[in-house]
Amino acid sequence: MDNFSFYSPTYFEFGREAEKKTGELIRRFGGSKVLLHYGGGSIKKNGVYGKVIAALTSADIKFTELGGVVPNPRSSLVREGIDIARSEGVDLILAVGGGSVIDSAKAIAAGVKYDGDFIDFYRGKAKIEDALPVGTVLTIAAAGSEGSPNAVITDEETGKKKGARSDHIRPKFSVMNPEFTLTLPPYQTAAGATDIFIHVCERYFSNTPEVVITDRLCESVMKTIIYETPRVLRDPDNYGARANIMWAGMIAHNNICGVGREQDWGSHHMEHELSALYDVTHGAGLAVIVPAWMRYVMERHPEKFVPFATEVWGVPLDMINPIETAMIGIERFEGFLKQIGMPSKFSEIGARKEDIPKMVDKLFAGSETEGNYVKLSKEDVTKIYESVADV
Amino acid sequence: MDNFSFYSPTYFEFGREAEKKTGELIRRFGGSKVLLHYGGGSIKKNGVYGKVIAALTSADIKFTELGGVVPNPRSSLVREGIDIARSEGVDLILAVGGGSVIDSAKAIAAGVKYDGDFIDFYRGKAKIEDALPVGTVLTIAAAGSEGSPNAVITDEETGKKKGARSDHIRPKFSVMNPEFTLTLPPYQTAAGATDIFIHVCERYFSNTPEVVITDRLCESVMKTIIYETPRVLRDPDNYGARANIMWAGMIAHNNICGVGREQDWGSHHMEHELSALYDVTHGAGLAVIVPAWMRYVMERHPEKFVPFATEVWGVPLDMINPIETAMIGIERFEGFLKQIGMPSKFSEIGARKEDIPKMVDKLFAGSETEGNYVKLSKEDVTKIYESVADV
Numbered sequence: 001m002d003n004f005s006f007y008s009p010t011y012f013e014f015g016r017e018a019e020k021k022t023g024e025l026i027r028r029f030g031g032s033k034v035l036l037h038y039g040g041g042s043i044k045k046n047g048v049y050g051k052v053i054a055a056l057t058s059a060d061i062k063f064t065e066l067g068g069v070v071p072n073p074r075s076s077l078v079r080e081g082i083d084i085a086r087s088e089g090v091d092l093i094l095a096v097g098g099g100s101v102i103d104s105a106k107a108i109a110a111g112v113k114y115d116g117d118f119i120d121f122y123r124g125k126a127k128i129e130d131a132l133p134v135g136t137v138l139t140i141a142a143a144g145s146e147g148s149p150n151a152v153i154t155d156e157e158t159g160k161k162k163g164a165r166s167d168h169i170r171p172k173f174s175v176m177n178p179e180f181t182l183t184l185p186p187y188q189t190a191a192g193a194t195d196i197f198i199h200v201c202e203r204y205f206s207n208t209p210e211v212v213i214t215d216r217l218c219e220s221v222m223k224t225i226i227y228e229t230p231r232v233l234r235d236p237d238n239y240g241a242r243a244n245i246m247w248a249g250m251i252a253h254n255n256i257c258g259v260g261r262e263q264d265w266g267s268h269h270m271e272h273e274l275s276a277l278y279d280v281t282h283g284a285g286l287a288v289i290v291p292a293w294m295r296y297v298m299e300r301h302p303e304k305f306v307p308f309a310t311e312v313w314g315v316p317l318d319m320i321n322p323i324e325t326a327m328i329g330i331e332r333f334e335g336f337l338k339q340i341g342m343p344s345k346f347s348e349i350g351a352r353k354e355d356i357p358k359m360v361d362k363l364f365a366g367s368e369t370e371g372n373y374v375k376l377s378k379e380d381v382t383k384i385y386e387s388v389a390d391v
Numbered sequence: 392m393d394n395f396s397f398y399s400p401t402y403f404e405f406g407r408e409a410e411k412k413t414g415e416l417i418r419r420f421g422g423s424k425v426l427l428h429y430g431g432g433s434i435k436k437n438g439v440y441g442k443v444i445a446a447l448t449s450a451d452i453k454f455t456e457l458g459g460v461v462p463n464p465r466s467s468l469v470r471e472g473i474d475i476a477r478s479e480g481v482d483l484i485l486a487v488g489g490g491s492v493i494d495s496a497k498a499i500a501a502g503v504k505y506d507g508d509f510i511d512f513y514r515g516k517a518k519i520e521d522a523l524p525v526g527t528v529l530t531i532a533a534a535g536s537e538g539s540p541n542a543v544i545t546d547e548e549t550g551k552k553k554g555a556r557s558d559h560i561r562p563k564f565s566v567m568n569p570e571f572t573l574t575l576p577p578y579q580t581a582a583g584a585t586d587i588f589i590h591v592c593e594r595y596f597s598n599t600p601e602v603v604i605t606d607r608l609c610e611s612v613m614k615t616i617i618y619e620t621p622r623v624l625r626d627p628d629n630y631g632a633r634a635n636i637m638w639a640g641m642i643a644h645n646n647i648c649g650v651g652r653e654q655d656w657g658s659h660h661m662e663h664e665l666s667a668l669y670d671v672t673h674g675a676g677l678a679v680i681v682p683a684w685m686r687y688v689m690e691r692h693p694e695k696f697v698p699f700a701t702e703v704w705g706v707p708l709d710m711i712n713p714i715e716t717a718m719i720g721i722e723r724f725e726g727f728l729k730q731i732g733m734p735s736k737f738s739e740i741g742a743r744k745e746d747i748p749k750m751v752d753k754l755f756a757g758s759e760t761e762g763n764y765v766k767l768s769k770e771d772v773t774k775i776y777e778s779v780a781d782v
Contacts, residue, residue, distance in 0.1 A: 012396065014650070210635065212631075223607050239601075
C-alpha cells in the first residue's frame with residue numbers, strides 16, 4: 001500500500017425529500033445569494049426545479065440563474081457563469097443536475113476567484129488556489145462529481161476535454177434524492193451505471209501490491225452495479241435500486257476506493273477524445289472503450305483480471321489456465337453491458353475510424369504513454385481504437 | 392434504504408512517516424498550543440513519542456502533556472485534562488494512542504467548551520454544542536475513533552461505560568502510520584481486529600431492506616480482517632497487512648458501512664458492562680459476547696445470517712435448509728476467533744456468573760430493550776450472558 005492522504009469533507013443529505021434541506025445547507029456553508037446552475041431544462045419538466053426554488057425561498061436564499069449546460073460542458077458557458085456570479089455578487093454556486101452541471105459549476109466557482117482566464121486551470125497553466133463554495137442537488141447517478149474534487153470541461157478553443165482537480169472545488173454539500181432519478185430514460189440510467197462501474201475499474205486495475213481493503217471496496221461497488229442495474233431497467237420506479245446506484249456512484253469516485261494505490265485512467269482519457277469529438281454520452285463511450293482496453297492489456301498483464309473474474313463475476317478459478325478465467329470475466333462484463341443496452345462499437349456512437357489518428361495525436365499531445373496498469377504507446381491506443389472501429 | 396446524512400470531514404494522512412506532517416496539520420486546523428494526551432507510556436518505549444515531539448518542535452507548536460489514559464478511559468482524567476487545557480490556554484487536543492486515548496481527548500475537547508461537568512454529555516443531560524479541535528496520531532488499529540464522532544468514557548461515579556456522539560468532537564485530522572502498530576503484541580492485535588470486525592457486524596445485522604451497497608461494503612471490511620489478521624499474527628512485521636487492518640478500522644467506524652440502515656449495537660452495550668466491571672480489553676469482551684449473541688438471535692431471525700455465511704465466510708447456500716448454512720457461518724466465525732487467540736467464555740476474561748444480574752440491571756437502567764436486529768429483553772440478555780458464563 002502506498003502512502004496517501006484522504007479528505008472527503010462533503011456533507012451528504014441523502015433520501016426522499018432531501019432537497020428540502022437545500023436552503024439550510026446553503027446557509028450552513030456560508031451562502032446567502034447563489035447562482036443556480038442547470039442544464040437543458042429537464043429539471044423544469046420533472047418538477048425538480050420547483051422543489052429547489054421552494055427550498056431556497058423558504059430559507060430566504062436569493063438566487064440568480066444560468067441554465068444551458070450541455071453534456072461535456074463548454075468553456076464558453078463557464079465564462080458566462082463567472083461574469084454573472086461576479087456582477088450579481090453571488091457567494092455560492094448551486095449545481096442542480098448531473099456531472100456536467102456540477103463540473104461546470106466547479107469551474108465557475110474557481111474562475112470567480114481567479115484573475116486570469118479560468119481555462120488556465122485546464123491547460124496546466126495555473127493551479128486552483130481558491131473558489132466560491134459549491135453545493136449540488138444531484139439528478140443523475142453517474143459521474144460522482146457530487147463528492148469529488150474533479151471537474152472536466154471541454155475547451156472549445158482546442159476541442160480537448162480536460163480535467164482539473166482541487167479540494168477547493170469539492171462540493172461543500174450534496175443533496176441526493178434518488179426519487180429524482182426515477183424518470184431517467186433507460187439509456188441514461190445504463191450509461192450512468194457504466195460510468196460508476198468504470199470509475200472503480202480505473203482504480204481496481206493497479207500494480208500496487210497489498211491493497212486488499214481497497215480491492216474489496218472496489219468489488220463492493222461493482223457487485224452493487226451488477227445487481228441493481230438490471231433491476232432498475234426492469235422496474236424504473238424501484239426506489240431501493242435507484243438509491244443503491246446513486247450512493248454507489250458517490251463511493252466510486254470520492255476516492256475511498258482508490259487510496260493507497262496507483263490508478264490507471266487510460267480508458268477515461270481515450271473516451272474523452274471520443275466524447276470531445278462526437279458528444280457521445282460519457283458512460284456509453286466508456287462501454288465501447290473499456291472492454292477493448294481489457295482485451296488488449298489482459299494478454300500482456302493478466303494478474304488483476306483473474307480476481308476481476310472470480311470476485312466480481314463469480315467465475316471459478318482455473319489455476320492451470322488462469323488466462324481462461326480472466327477472459328471469461330471480460331466476456332461476462334461485455335455480456336452485462338450488452339444486457340443493459342450499452343454500445344460496443346464505434347458505429348453505434350457515431351464515431352469514425354478515419355478520426356483515429358486525430359484522436360491519438362490529441363491524446364498524446366504532451367505525454368509519451370497513457371494509463372498505468374499497462375503503459376500504452378500511441379500504437380497501442382491506435383490498436384485499441386481500431387479493435388472497436390472495424391466491427 | 393432509509394434517509395440519512397453522511398459527513399466525514401476528517402483529514403487522514405496515512406502511511407510510513409505520516410507523523411512528520413503532524414505539526415503542519417495542527418497549524419492547518421488552527422492549533423498552536425496543544426495538549427498532548429496519551430496512555431501508559433508505551434509510546435515513550437517504542438519511539439512514537441519522540442517522533443511526535445520532533446514533528447511538533449519542527450513546526451514550532453507549543454505543547455503541554457497529560458499521560459495516564461487507561462483502557463476504558465476514566466472520567467477523573469478527563470476532568471484533569473479539562474483543567475490543564477483551560478489553565479494552559481490550549482487550542483487543540485492531540486491524542487497519541489488508540490481508541491481510549493482518542494475518546495478521552497474528545498471528552499476533554501468538549502468539556503473545555505462547556506460550563507458544567509462534562510459528564511453531563513454522557514448522562515444524557517447535555518448535548519455537545521462546541522469543542523476544541525481534536526487531532527490524533529493513531530497507534531492501535533481497533534476502535535475507529537480516529538474517524539468517528541463517538542467517544543466512550545467510564546463514568547467512575549456510576550461505574551457505567553457510556554458514549555457521547557457529536558460532529559464537534561470528530562477529529563479534524565488523523566495521522567495513521569501502520570509502522571506504529573508493528574510492535575503491538577499478538578493479543579492486542581487480535582483484539583483490535585475483532586473490534587473492527589464487530590463494528591461492521593453491528594451495522595450489518597439490520598432489518599432495513601434494500602441496502603445492497605452498504606451490505607457489500609460491510610463484507611469488504613470483514614473479508615479484509617479475515618484475510619489480514621492471520622497474516623499479521625504469523626508475521627508481525629508485515630507492513631502491508633498492518634496497513635490494510637489499520638485503514639479497515641477507520642472504514643469500519645466512520646459510518647460509511649452504516650448509513651441508510653438501522654444498526655444494532657446490542658452486543659457493544661452488553662460488552663460495555665463487562666469491560667466496565669472487569670477492565671477487559673474491548674475486542675476480547677466482544678469476542679465472548681458476539682458469537683453468543685449470534686447463536687441466540689439466529690434462531691429467531693436467521694435472515695441476515697445466511698448472507699453472513701455465504702458472502703463473508705464462503706459457505707455454500709443450502710436453500711432447503713438455510714438455517715444450516717447460517718449456523719456454519721457462525722461456527723466459522725467462532726473458529727476464526729479461536730484461531731487468532733480470542734477468548735470465548737467468561738472464565739477467560741475474569742468475568743463471573745454471579746455478576747450477571749448486576750450487569751443486566753445496569754444495562755437496562757432506563758431502557759426496555761437492547762439491540763435492534765432482534766429487540767432483546769432482560770431475560771434474553773441474561774440468557775446470552777449465561778450461555779458463555781457456564782462453560
